[in-house]
Amino acid sequence: xxxxxxxxxxxxxxxxxxxxxxxxxxxxxxxxxxxxxxxxxxxxxxxxxxxxxxxxxxxxxxxxxxxxxxxxxxxxxxxxxxxxxxxxxxxxxxxxxxxxxxxxxxxxxxxxxxxxxxxxxxxxxxxxxxxxxxxxxxxxxxxxxxxxxxxxxxxxxxxxxxxxxxxxxxxxxxxxxxxxxxxxxxxxxxxxxxxxxxxxxxxxxxxxxxxxxxxxxxxxxxxxxxxxxxxxxxxxxxxxxxxxxxxxxxxxxxxxxxxxxxxxxxxxxxxxxxxxxxxxxxxxxxxxxxxxxxxxxxxxxxxxxxxxxxxxxxxxxxxxxxxxxxxxxxxxxxxxxxxxxxxxxxxxxxxxxxxxxxxxxxxxxxxxxxxxxxxxxxxxxxxxxxxxxxxxxxxxxxxxxxxxxxxxxxxxxxxxxxxxxxxxxxxxxxxxxxxxxxxxxxxxxxxxxxxxxxxxxxxxxxxxxxxxxxxxxxxxxxxxxxxxxxxxxxxxxxxxxxxxxxxxxxxxxxxxxx
Amino acid sequence: xxxxxxxxxxxxxxxxxxxxxxxxxxxxxxxxxxxxxxxxxxxxxxxxxxxxxxxxxxxxxxxxxxxxxxxxxxxxxxxxxxxxxxxxxxxxxxxxxxxxxxxxxxxxxxxxxxxxxxxxxxxxxxxxxxxxxxxxxxxxxxxxxxxxxxxxxxxxxxxxxxxxxxxxxxxxxxxxxxxxxxxxxxxxxxxxxxxxxxxxxxxxxxxxxxxxxxxxxxxxxxxxxxxxxxxxxxxxxxxxxxxxxxxxxxxxxxxxxxxxxxxxxxxxxxxxxxxxxxxxxxxxxxxxxxxxxxxxxxxxxxxxxxxxxxxxxxxxxxxxxxxxxxxxxxxxxxxxxxxxx
Numbered sequence: 001x002x003x004x005x006x007x008x009x010x011x012x013x014x015x016x017x018x019x020x021x022x023x024x025x026x027x028x029x030x031x032x033x034x035x036x037x038x039x040x041x042x043x044x045x046x047x048x049x050x051x052x053x054x055x056x057x058x059x060x061x062x063x064x065x066x067x068x069x070x071x072x073x074x075x076x077x078x079x080x081x082x083x084x085x086x087x088x089x090x091x092x093x094x095x096x097x098x099x100x101x102x103x104x105x106x107x108x109x110x111x112x113x114x115x116x117x118x119x120x121x122x123x124x125x126x127x128x129x130x131x132x133x134x135x136x137x138x139x140x141x142x143x144x145x146x147x148x149x150x151x152x153x154x155x156x157x158x159x160x161x162x163x164x165x166x167x168x169x170x171x172x173x174x175x176x177x178x179x180x181x182x183x184x185x186x187x188x189x190x191x192x193x194x195x196x197x198x199x200x201x202x203x204x205x206x207x208x209x210x211x212x213x214x215x216x217x218x219x220x221x222x223x224x225x226x227x228x229x230x231x232x233x234x235x236x237x238x239x240x241x242x243x244x245x246x247x248x249x250x251x252x253x254x255x256x257x258x259x260x261x262x263x264x265x266x267x268x269x270x271x272x273x274x275x276x277x278x279x280x281x282x283x284x285x286x287x288x289x290x291x292x293x294x295x296x297x298x299x300x301x302x303x304x305x306x307x308x309x310x311x312x313x314x315x316x317x318x319x320x321x322x323x324x325x326x327x328x329x330x331x332x333x334x335x336x337x338x339x340x341x342x343x344x345x346x347x348x349x350x351x352x353x354x355x356x357x358x359x360x361x362x363x364x365x366x367x368x369x370x371x372x373x374x375x376x377x378x379x380x381x382x383x384x385x386x387x388x389x390x391x392x393x394x395x396x397x398x399x400x401x402x403x404x405x406x407x408x409x410x411x412x413x414x415x416x417x418x419x420x421x422x423x424x425x426x427x428x429x430x431x432x433x434x435x436x437x438x439x440x441x442x443x444x445x446x447x448x449x450x451x452x453x454x455x456x457x458x459x460x461x462x463x464x465x466x467x468x469x470x471x472x473x474x475x476x477x478x479x480x481x482x483x484x485x486x487x488x489x490x491x492x493x494x495x496x497x498x499x500x501x502x503x504x505x506x507x508x509x510x511x512x513x514x
Numbered sequence: 515x516x517x518x519x520x521x522x523x524x525x526x527x528x529x530x531x532x533x534x535x536x537x538x539x540x541x542x543x544x545x546x547x548x549x550x551x552x553x554x555x556x557x558x559x560x561x562x563x564x565x566x567x568x569x570x571x572x573x574x575x576x577x578x579x580x581x582x583x584x585x586x587x588x589x590x591x592x593x594x595x596x597x598x599x600x601x602x603x604x605x606x607x608x609x610x611x612x613x614x615x616x617x618x619x620x621x622x623x624x625x626x627x628x629x630x631x632x633x634x635x636x637x638x639x640x641x642x643x644x645x646x647x648x649x650x651x652x653x654x655x656x657x658x659x660x661x662x663x664x665x666x667x668x669x670x671x672x673x674x675x676x677x678x679x680x681x682x683x684x685x686x687x688x689x690x691x692x693x694x695x696x697x698x699x700x701x702x703x704x705x706x707x708x709x710x711x712x713x714x715x716x717x718x719x720x721x722x723x724x725x726x727x728x729x730x731x732x733x734x735x736x737x738x739x740x741x742x743x744x745x746x747x748x749x750x751x752x753x754x755x756x757x758x759x760x761x762x763x764x765x766x767x768x769x770x771x772x773x774x775x776x777x778x779x780x781x782x783x784x785x786x787x788x789x790x791x792x793x794x795x796x797x798x799x800x801x802x803x804x805x806x807x808x809x810x811x812x813x814x815x816x817x818x819x820x821x822x823x824x825x826x827x828x829x830x831x832x833x834x835x836x837x838x839x840x841x842x843x844x845x846x847x848x849x850x851x852x853x854x855x
Contacts, residue, residue: 033847033851034847034850034851034854037850037854041854100732100733100734101732101733127717127718127734129717129718130718212683212716212718212719212853213719213849213850213853213854214853214854216854224685226596226600227589227593227596227597227600227686228592228593228596228683228685228686229596229685230596230599230600378601378604379600380601479721479722479724479725
């Protein structure tokens, strides 16, 4: 009962705003040349990001798969961190490392050429704004995901085959050709498509590092139609375009890709014999070091800059922190309850309803909700409620994928016994389901809390100077070039996101081992 | 509209005080506050900063009005107008301060603004007659750079050089829109070619003036689109004469910044009173050294000394509000096409 009600509520929450979008988009706005440019840029940056993330992930995953060293587990855990890292925090870290005044340009600045004639010295420098910045940020987020997915592929090769290859005297080249290459050929297209689909809906990265006519994604164009042109018909039309793009890519990815995007169980011991040779060993070590630095340097930069920026934070940060915590905790409670209700319903269409939000991007939903609210109330008054609802919808598919298998397992093992004891409703939930599912529920709650805490999406559409979440406040401080204060608030956001995740996750584990 | 790269520390302070008041339950204080009429003024970011005109204006007006003047910032000037259109008649704004000559057409078309009667002896370079909008300062757009940096003397020369420049988005920012009008008026049908040539000089397009100017100060670009009056800030406030505004052969586009009153205002008398106050000396005298623009009415004490050294364009350019409104969409299309290549 509860499951079906929850499924209907989700479908209503998705379909009514989408209906509003369809209805408003029917108003006649057709995509113009600039909208097509946004579509092209969206596809192009997503393709570049997907290919770059995947190709760079292959050597890293191979190195992790075939080497044993202290800290290997930590490296794999680090690869899971970007999933719950707030985008705005990563962007601040990336600017600190790759921006004009950042580490990389400082190093390049050391190699300035002497001035030709009477000109100023010519220095090499990289810019983080525009296409390369957007792709860089996307690789930062998706390289680790790709590594984890490809690592699964490596671990799925039966260890006996590696041993057999060693027996037969196969060198690293033969192993690559006979064992690894077929696996990669089967795995990589799916990985590319998953990353591609994720990058299609990029908003916060494009908002902060893109923006000009040359680097506008469709999600960003929706936002601009609101804030620059107040053109609701155009926003609705762009939402429709975005819906088609995301649904199309999502369906393709589902067909081609493995869907266990994250989760435990990657750190399995594998009896793969590490190939000999100093050069190969050095190569693997180099790949892993570069990947670790690529992820750690920006985080370290946020920590270092943030510590000195904590004192600079304006008091408005605390109000925003309160808002974000309230949203994150409410979203966690709601999402986990809804996912549990869906998982226990034991009906196929109910699960599917839980996956449906994958098709809608936050800004598309936000546009629909704005269209619905605007005629009857001030949308800014509903900013926090809308943010909460959209956060729940966005986290639900991930949470469901964690909760559903666990719930099925519990029902398979103990369902009949519980049935025979006449254990139903709350009693069943309290005495059977919850105690048995503490661990996945804790992990799911941690993910939701962290995702919701760090979300910078729909709130930007409904924003109001007085009503902000912590990520939006960080963004505004960046916009006002209060770099120190922004870094301080970013550090706070980082600590809260990771902290919430750890509290829930460890809470689930602690209770489970009791 | 020039400000220092520090955001509204003042509003933060107010925030803190408000929180404190609530936390300690000073019921009497909030009661008294509830009886004071509130005048809500929407403006652009840089107006209401510690360094901008906001604090001085607020203090001076509150001394005479028996009201609580609250500035609400919403990005750059053009974003403020978008925000209003988004909120429509439900907006809490009474007055909007910071639109300009290029936006008046669109603002009038929105039907949100009420007619006002304000009398003043304007010191504007053009005659002023507008039923709804009252000017408060003006200036010429110009590229600002360093004395020892690249110094192109025209758009063509800038496009041919490898000087890097930061500009603002014409959809959200009044300087961005001003630059669009500047190029359009100077080059007409060839404007798109100029933009195509300029495309590789443009480091980035920011949503507002503040972001662009700060990128320039941080050394992210050689030049920034700003005002001929910007060097006065560095000269007077910082004693720094290394920043200059570059004279362009094509002439310089002019901006008159204006304010207007909303039809939906629940404080129409107070709003009208504020607009009249805006052209008095108490407001106008702080403009040159806080907003770093020419005041709309000559202050009693005249202009500050640093203003005498500023570059004066030989050829001022300006389109009427109607003209600007009619070319905006075409010019914007050209701009977006050229820059998205």
